[in-house]
Amino acid sequence: LSKMGGRTIGIYVLTTVFAVSLGLLVVNVVQPGNTINEETRTELMEKFADDAQKRKEAAVSQQEQGPLQALVDIVPSNIIGAASDNGNMLQVIFFVIFFGVALIMIPENKSKPVITFFDSFNEAILKMIDLIMLAAPLGVFALLAALVAKSPSTDIFIALGAYGACVVGGLALMVFVFYPIILKLFTKVRPMDFFKAIAPAQLLAFSTSSSAATLPVTMDCVEENLGVDNEISSFVLPVGATINMDGTSLYQAVAAVFIAQVFAHDLTLADQLTIVMTATLASIGSAAVPGAGLLMLIIVLEAIGVEPAGIALIFAVDRPLDMCRTTLNVTGDSTVATLIASMEGKINPPKKIQN
Ligand code: ASP
Secondary structure, eight states: OOHHHHHHHHHHHHHHHHHHHHHHHHHHHHOGGGGSOHHHHHHHHHHTHHHHHHHHHHHHHHHTSOTTHHHHHHSOSOHHHHHTOGGGHHHHHHHHHHHHHHHHHSOHHHHHHHHHHHHHHHHHHHHHHHHHHHTHHHHHHHHHHHHHHHOSSTHHHHHHHHHHHHHHHHHHHIIIIIHHHHHHHHOSBOHHHHHHHHHHHHHHHHHHOOHHHHHHHHHHIIIIITOBOHHHHHHHHHHHHHHOOHHHHHHHHHHHHHHHHHTTOOOOHHHHHHHHHHHHHHHHHSOSSTTHHHHHHHHHHHHTTOOGGGHHHHHTTHHHHHHHHHHHHHHHHHHHHHHHHHHHTOBOOOGGGBO
């Protein structure tokens, strides 16, 4: 919560909001979900009809409430109740941030056991996700087989291709346009040299789909190859691996709108703003492990009243997109580390890579 902490978190949130907005722009222009024909759409909607009816009722009751109701709804009246309901993730996030702030404010000898407990708890949960992901290839095969066998035509695949292209296109704009502009404007590091310096981290991120697993290599690249002071990198990068996921947030915006388009669910401007807010929070809440962004997408879908089971549509193509978005997540963290180090005067790039 220091000055550097405030700056880092502020820049992280700004880049994430930019990424979500870019994702929204791309998916609204290309409209990948509208490439499927009426027959496929009707069939898909029938499959999800029951839940869709419930959502409609919820959406109607939400319309009757005031505009600030969303803020009131973020505060849980019963944290155990919120934690046992998958639709209340924002309430849980609100509670844990509040809880974390309180933990900082009490004496360290009192907070330490709680922090150690949650650290271990977190490790165990991540291990469980690891084990579950071992079965993912089989699960994806089954999902894809069911989709192929039941799909009336090939247009769902064309739509999925267009959706994938939107995600990859948006990510490419971030990597090749947005970050280089930040580096050019605010640092002395040339974009080409920056990419050369962090290439090993990008490669590992691409192959593991986990920014957490990549963290040690990211730190090494940023410190050794870019000359960022350890004082900066040891704070900015671990925080970034946990909360700064520009790739994940961009992907969540594209995926949420894509699923809405497939289900012919019209999104208002207010819905799009809700996506900006929830995708930013959901990416902050996503663990830095494979597939986490897909799970957190449920929050975004719930918030705009789109059937969350719709993630089944995009599950099969998620892994390659996860590889790409994780690469962007790591690139974003490294860019911000370089930026903060430049602002604080704590960077000493090797001579050959100075502007
Ligand atoms: N795999 C991503 C990461 O570790 C998170 C995600 O699923 O988007 O950064």
